Every structure is written in structure tokens, then in C-alpha cells.
Amino acid sequence: MVKLPIKELKCIIDEIQGYDYISRVRYVILLICNELYRSKHEIHIKDTSIFKEYAEFDLGDKKTEKKIGRLMEAYTQNIDISNFYPATLYEDLLTIKERKSLGQVYTPFEIIDMMIDRVFKIKKIDENTKILDPSCGGGYFLVEIYKHIRKAHPELSGRHIAEKMLFGIDIDDFSIFLSKMGLIFHTGLNDAQFNINKMDFLIDDLNMGKFDIIIGNPPYIGHKNTGGDYRSLLSQKYYDVYYDKADISYCFFKKGKEELKPDGIIAFITSRYFMEALYGQKLRRFLKENYHLVTLIDYYGSTAFKRAMISPAIIILSNKWNKNTFTYVKKTKGTFESYEYEQDKLKDTCWIILKDEEEKLFEKIDGIANTYIRDICSIKQGIITGLDKAFIVREEDIENYKIETFLLRKWIKNSNISKKSVKYNDLYLIYSDIIQNEKDCPNAINYLSIFKDELMKRRECIKGYRKWYELQWGRNASDYENPKIIFPFKSKRNTFYYDQEAYFCSADIYLMNNFRKDMSLDYLLAYLNSEIFEFYLKCQAKKVGRDIYEYYPNKLNNLKIYLPPKN
Numbered sequence: 001m002v003k004l005p006i007k008e009l010k011c012i013i014d015e016i017q018g019y020d021y022i023s024r025v026r027y028v029i030l031l032i033c034n035e036l037y038r039s040k041h042e043i044h045i046k047d048t049s050i051f052k053e054y055a056e057f058d059l060g061d062k063k064t065e066k067k068i069g070r071l072m073e074a075y076t077q078n079i080d081i082s083n084f085y086p087a088t089l090y091e092d093l094l095t096i097k098e099r100k101s102l103g104q105v106y107t108p109f110e111i112i113d114m115m116i117d118r119v120f121k122i123k124k125i126d127e128n129t130k131i132l133d134p135s136c137g138g139g140y141f142l143v144e145i146y147k148h149i150r151k152a153h154p155e156l157s158g159r160h161i162a163e164k165m166l167f168g169i170d171i172d173d174f175s176i177f178l179s180k181m182g183l184i185f186h187t188g189l190n191d192a193q194f195n196i197n198k199m200d201f202l203i204d205d206l207n208m209g210k211f212d213i214i215i216g217n218p219p220y221i222g223h224k225n226t227g228g229d230y231r232s233l234l235s236q237k238y239y240d241v242y243y244d245k246a247d248i249s250y251c252f253f254k255k256g257k258e259e260l261k262p263d264g265i266i267a268f269i270t271s272r273y274f275m276e277a278l279y280g281q282k283l284r285r286f287l288k289e290n291y292h293l294v295t296l297i298d299y300y301g302s303t304a305f306k307r308a309m310i311s312p313a314i315i316i317l318s319n320k321w322n323k324n325t326f327t328y329v330k331k332t333k334g335t336f337e338s339y340e341y342e343q344d345k346l347k348d349t350c351w352i353i354l355k356d357e358e359e360k361l362f363e364k365i366d367g368i369a370n371t372y373i374r375d376i377c378s379i380k381q382g383i384i385t386g387l388d389k390a391f392i393v394r395e396e397d398i399e400n401y402k403i404e405t406f407l408l409r410k411w412i413k414n415s416n417i418s419k420k421s422v423k424y425n426d427l428y429l430i431y432s433d434i435i436q437n438e439k440d441c442p443n444a445i446n447y448l449s450i451f452k453d454e455l456m457k458r459r460e461c462i463k464g465y466r467k468w469y470e471l472q473w474g475r476n477a478s479d480y481e482n483p484k485i486i487f488p489f490k491s492k493r494n495t496f497y498y499d500q501e502a503y504f505c506s507a508d509i510y511l512m513n514n515f516r517k518d519m520s521l522d523y524l525l526a527y528l529n530s531e532i533f534e535f536y537l538k539c540q541a542k543k544v545g546r547d548i549y550e551y552y553p554n555k556l557n558n559l560k561i562y563l564p565p566k567n
Helices: 006-015 021-041 047-051 062-078 085-091 096-102 109-122 140-153 158-163 172-188 228-237 249-259 279-289 356-368 395-401 443-457 477-481 521-528 531-539 553-557
Strands: 131-133 166-170 195-198 211-216 261-271 290-298 312-318 326-332 335-342 376-381 408-412 427-429 486-488 497-499 509-513 542-545 548-549
Touching: 006 021, 006 062, 006 085, 006 509, 021 085, 021 096, 021 211, 047 140, 047 172, 047 427, 062 443, 085 172, 085 312, 109 140, 109 211, 109 261, 109 312, 131 140, 140 158, 140 172, 140 211, 158 166, 158 172, 166 172, 249 261, 312 408, 376 553, 395 497, 427 443, 427 509, 443 509, 497 521
Parallel strands: 131 166, 131 211, 166 195, 211 261, 290 326
Antiparallel strands: 261 312, 290 312, 326 335, 376 509, 408 427, 486 497, 486 509, 542 548
16 A cells, blocks of 8 residues: 655645645646556656546646645655556545545445445356446445456456446546546556446436446435435435435335346445334345345444444345345354344344344343333433533532532443442532523532633523523423433443432433332343343343444334233
8 A cells, every 4th residue: 555644644634725625635646647647658647538537626826736746756666557447545644624524435445346246246247247336436436346357357458347346436526536646547448438426326317238247335314314305305306215313325125126127236334223213124124025045244343443432333245035044144252153043034123133042032022021111101211411521510619619519419321330329429419490581590600601602602502592591401300319220322232220319310321210100120120120121121122332332212212121910
């Protein structure tokens, strides 16, 4: 892999005036591509069609051009240009802030190669094969596919592979540029007619014919980051997989089906959450009813990307039904184990894929359990202050500012909870929602005034829903003042505790209350903390990290427990 002086390049980027950081990075990459291209082909990229097509990224800064020219003179001769990935340089130069704003996460090479290897073992490749990456990003998949085909089929020319077999789509102009440049460097072709276009795979008419293989890393974009109009359009077009809080990536499976040949293959790496997500039910049904699952590689809470915390899954689907079983590969404690599983056994409500003995135990527990948790209690989230440093105080703060004691409530976070006790750290919440008039609590108001500017910037205050000194979401105080069962939102194990000390809780804690009158809380607490229920829950809960599970109300409410019959 090519190594360029990232620190020096960032200094050059910082010295460019009058443009945002992303524009400056793109300009520098354009200049570097120009220098590398010129050194190999003895022609400036500026004189080629690809530069003219993407001249919008040229800032025309002569000083920067000279700096990059001098820098590249010292490095070009040591660079293997045929192995240069412009997208890798782009990743290295972007800051965390910019990467987050762009929402671009590139797939590691080892995963790309593994996906290609598996697909090519299933699907035979010849000169007529058409392969599409529907969200090609930096072009990694396209470049690696080119290299695989070139090695496995030396009878096919590089030009034929690049121009007739590979297709790419992305909504971002610079991603298209990176993909094309990556192929130019790796193919050695300076005049190829690449089939890589700026389009929206989900909305636009492609008019490219059907594909033998669709492979890639569709973007994971939740409902909060999707515009209302676009979300509405997707809901109409992809109603059988996309609704409410579903992820945009779900739509790629439906559109992929439409663009695939009858014997085609889809291979996507995506968030594993679709297997359990509340709003993934339609997608799970669609996949089961419209594809043959060939392989499902589940990272099961582990991450695979350097700069993203999402735990992925790789799913390979065939448009042609071959058999009822698929290969399930599960990563646990750093190793992969695999076994065959029957596709017909997958349920729309949640994909629970277990080995025979575990499945028998799960089915036995589920068969005996007779009462949904939602029918015996309510589950509620803890308090969101909107600015913990303002509302959470220690005893010295209380004493120094003489904060009115009737406002103070004992405060705990998820790390304070165990099954048998709460480790209280002498923190207090200023429960300011009960302040009727600022004049009634001058000391508390005086203390909170230190943070007034920050408090005023909270969304609810800007919209006029909250007074500046009120909690962002103070909930109902009686929910905390009365006995309740509390538990962490994320945990390695079931940790349910019966609180009779009126602790007020942060948002990373959930509580159970409003219990059914005939409910024995001692029995319920023992059951929730039992090994049997922990196994049952973990078979269905979202795994969000190594050995960490999410105890989300929507999931818990739909789990069952066993209540013995009344005498």
C-alpha cells in the first residue's frame, strides 16, 4: 500500500485559504492524482477527459500546485502507482468530524476480498458477466473485483473487464472520481470508458440491463438522518421493506432484486441489526420469501471497520432457489464458527439462529413461558437533563451555593447498578422541573445561571418547550419516588435491581413500574435475573459490542416469562 506524508499534506491543506476543509482535501487529492498520472503516462490529467469532467474540484491555487509538485517529486519514484488507491488517501486526510458529516465508511480490504472469493465460488465468471457496485464510494470493490478477474481469467483483457463487466453507481461526484481514478491506476488504462456514473440507485432508472452480481456496502442511514421528502418517496417505492424508522440500506435489497438476473447473486455487507430490529420485520420477510440465503456471516457485536462502531453482517443471496439451508457463520470471541440452518425456520419477528441444542432449549423456554412482560408492567427511560454538568451536583456544590435541598434527588447511572445493590456515589440531581417561580429558588437559579448560555441552546429551549432552567426530559417524578425495578440499557448480563430508595436515574437506565396487582415482585426479580431468562433474552436481543447487549423496551416488552398458575 502506498504511504504518503500525511502530516505534510495536512499542513498544505491547512494553508489553503477561502475554502472548507473537504474542498481543500479533494483539491489536494486531485493534484496528487495528476502528478502520479503524469509520471506514468507522461501526460497531465488536466489534458484528459476525466479531469475535464471533474474540474469542479480544481481550486486553481498555484502555490498549492507547486507545493504538491515539489512534494511528489520526492515520493513518486518510490510509489507503486499501479497499487495506488486515491480513496485510501482521502480517508487518511479527512478528520473525524468530516468523515461523520459525509457518512462515508469504506470497507476493509480483507472483507472485500473475502466477499469476492465467496461470490466467485458460487457464480461462474465469463466475458459476459456484469457486476454492479450500487454505492461504489471510493471504488474499492470495483478495483478488487478487477484484480480478481484479471488473475483468474488471464484470457480476458483488462480493457474488456473494465469497460464491459464492471459497473458502479454513487450519488457523490467525488466518489465517482475516486472510483474512476482507482481503476485508472490499477488497470493502467488512460482512455477507458468506465461505466461508473453519478446516480441514485434507489430512485433513478438505471437502464443498464440486468446484472449477474450486485455487491457492495450500502449506506446505513437511519430515519433521523434522512430528509422527510426522500423518506416519503422511499416509503412509497419500497413499502414492502421500508417504513417508519427503517434504515435506507433495506431498500437496496429490494432494488437489487429488481436489477438482478434470474440466476444472479447479491452480496452486501450491512449492519447486523436488521436481524433483530423492530422496523426490520418487513425486510426479514422479504429476504426469506424472495431470495435463497446462501451465506450469512454475523460479526455478532464485534466491529470490522476502523472508524465505525457498527457491528456488520455479510449476507449473500441468490435469485435462484437451490436448497432450503444456508451457511450461518458467527463470530464469537475472535473466532468464526459455522453451521447449516434451515431458511424456513427464520421468523419475521426476529432471526434467531441457533445450533440444535441451543435451539431446543430456547424453544422449550419459549413454549413454557406464558406471559408477555408488556402485560405485567410498564417500562420507561430515565431522565435526560440536556446538560449533566449543570444539573448533577456533589455535596460540596450544594454547600457552596446553598442549593435548596427540596430540589435535590439522589442520582445514579447504569454503572452504579448490580443485581443486589446500588453503589451510590453521592451525586444529586437538581430536579428543577418543580420550580414554579425562579424567585422561590434563588440559590439553585444562581448556580444554574453559570450554565445558562449552554442551557438556552438546547433544542427544547430554542423551540420554547422548556424554560431555560428546566430539565430537557424530566419525566414524571413519581416514577422514581416509588418502588421500581431498574436495569442498565446496555449490559453484559441481566442486571435487574429492586429500588426502594427513590433513586432518580439517567437515560442509560430503564425502569419497570405499574406492576400488575397480583404480581410477586420477588418472583419477577428472581426470574429476570435467572440464567434461563438471560439465555432466552440474549438469543433475541441486539448485540452492540463484544459481550454487550441492548435491553431495549420494545424488545423486552415482547419477551415472555413464566408465571405459575394461581392456587
